[in-house]
Amino acid sequence: MTVEGTALESTSARRSHSPGDSYDNIEPWFEKLRTLSPCDEHYDDVRAEVIRLSLPLADHIARKFVGRGELFDDLEQTARVGLLLAVDRFDVSRGSSFLSYAVPTIMGEVRRHFRDRTWAVHVPRRLKELQVRIGPATEELSQRLGRVPNAHELAAELGVDLVEVTRTLVASNGYQANSIDAVSDDDRDTPTQPITESLGADEPCYQLTEDAIAVRPLIAALPEEERQVLIMRFFENLTQSEIAERIGVSQMQISRILARTLTSLREQALAERAPAREIGV
Incomplete structure (x- = not known):
């Protein structure tokens, strides 16, 4: 079994982090990984430890997309693929935190998962094509800036109009349509109810x-x-x-x-x- 397979099949006990864990302990591992050659016998072990420490982040992001018509297992696997990409692409020498780079990378991978399956509403082709470019641009800018870029920065990076970027980001929510008969969950201490009961009446x-x-x-x-x-x-x-x-x-x-x-x-x-x-x- 590969190192990635071992890391991705870690038990839930190993994957759990405390709520206050900010992943600040990740960067030293990247520093150590940077000093090793891929051919070094310790390289795979260090990389596997980085992945193990970061798995809660991928699982947390996967849970953010629950309720959009996809099974959690599929979302979790996709988020972990994004995590592997973030680990292999992250450049610690740039001075930004791994968290600021990994989050948009993982979320971009999950969004691509929804994009490649289906769009629940009609979206112009140019917005779909731009959405594909926004993912890599977000990852690059996140590493360069040390934070998630805003729409103005994405538009400048891609050389496109700000309005088009904004429309594309809004259109990204069109992957899956929710039934108005579905029960809403607003994360508050209030009883859940069908969305239809929260809709306004004719004025x-x-x-x-x-x-x-x-x-x-x-x-x-x-x-x-x-x-x-x-x-x-x-x-x-x-x-x-x-x-x-x-x-x-x-x-x-x-x-x-x-x-x-x-x-x-x-x-x-x-x-x-x-x-x-x-x-x-």
Whole structure:
């Protein structure tokens, strides 16, 4: 069995680290590994120890992706492959921490696992292609900067527009769609419930807004007197008597103007909506 196989099949007891473990003890092992030739009889042993110490990190990242339609065993194996890549590529001489390099490397490998399987939503081809380039660029910048790069830095590194990078990062969430009937888990001390129960209800004001938008051009086309009567009645909240006094006519005339205008607006609005319903709008 290879050294990698031995390391990857370590027991859960060997894989467990305390919550406070920051992996600060990893760098000295890389320093030691750097001084050894791959042909040295101790090289494989040192590398295996580095992998063993880092396995909790890979397993932790794998758990972050649980619930997206993939088995944890597959995610764990993929994350560990990413860990092996990080161990073999990390250059301790650059002065950055192994953690800052390993995290984006492992996460990139897990994301590629989702990308290669399927996309649950339609994503433009150019974003898919850019997403493939973002992974290696993130790994390179993480080692160079000693931290995970932001979208501006990725855009500059790849020579692409910031908007495209941002869209690609957002599109990366489109690998797997979650059912709205699934139970949500917000990591708080609250009972879990289906996502449907947390969705908002239809807002009645939306229909009023649509009605206002539909009737606005009809109001604009009214004769000046009728339009002014409507504005004073429904926007300035004047009574019919106050409107009549301001215009210099009787209250009965204002009542007739309002009735005639509102009837006309209603008929025109309904006539415009009927064809839309007929074509399925």
